[in-house]
Amino acid sequence: MLNRFIFITVLFLFFSCGNEKVIQLPEIQNAEITQILDVSPAYIFYDETKQDSVELNRKNLIISTNWLVNVDKRLTLEQALPSIIKLQEKKRNATLHKNEKARNYYTCNDTSIKNLGFIDFTEVVYRLNYSETNSEDIEIDDNSFDINLIINSLEDITINSFIISGETNLNQLNNYLKEKLNVFNLDDKDHGGDFYNVQILFNKNLSFQDYISIKSKLMRLKNERTVINKIEQIF
Secondary structure (H helix, E strand, O other): OHHHHHHHHHHHHHHHOOOOOOOOOOEEOOOOEOOOOOEEEEEEEEOOOOOOOEEEEOOOOOOOOEEEEEEOOOOEHHHHHHHHHHHHHHHHOOOOOOOOOOOEEEEEEEOOOOEEEEEEOOOOEEEEOOOOOOHHHOOOOOOEEEEEEEEEEOOEEEEEOOOOEEEEOOOOHHHHHHHHHHOOOOOOOOOOOOEEEEEEEEOOOOEHHHHHHHHHHHOOOOOOOEEEOOEEEEO
């Protein structure tokens, strides 16, 4: 109820100031998080009148609260991420009134419950390479078996490592990953590790809707020996 009240209030303020703006939230289903208390919102609008089609409104943010970041699903990662990174840095670099327990969430439209759902991105670190990614750009852990997940579109997803490789799409992604991982023995002394480290590389031209669809899908990948790397490469 609280999150509904906040959104209705802020929408009213936009109307009352004569600045009607609409955000088309990315859609997900069966969100793991559906309620957050003690929040303040930020908005990243899709605005065709702007040079980069982006307008950031962060006037209502309070450092000590959980932040709900509302990103228009029509924006590309290249358009949206500079503003998102700016928000992350603002909270991470805060000194006064900082709350170490406060989190950052993307706000989504959960169509399965016809209400809001949220994706936590507090720990995510974005690297804007905007060029061909080299192997030295990938985070390596000596105790892990590293797998690159290269996402060009929902229909063009490549899995790549020095042993495992293949192509799939969003619908088959989790089953395909499980199938590939099941044929490999982590305990192999020559090629194994303590866990699978999945490093994701996103095409900068992906829409924010497609990005959220992939994030939501991978959150359902349940494997105690698989870790999704918090560093996300954008190429």
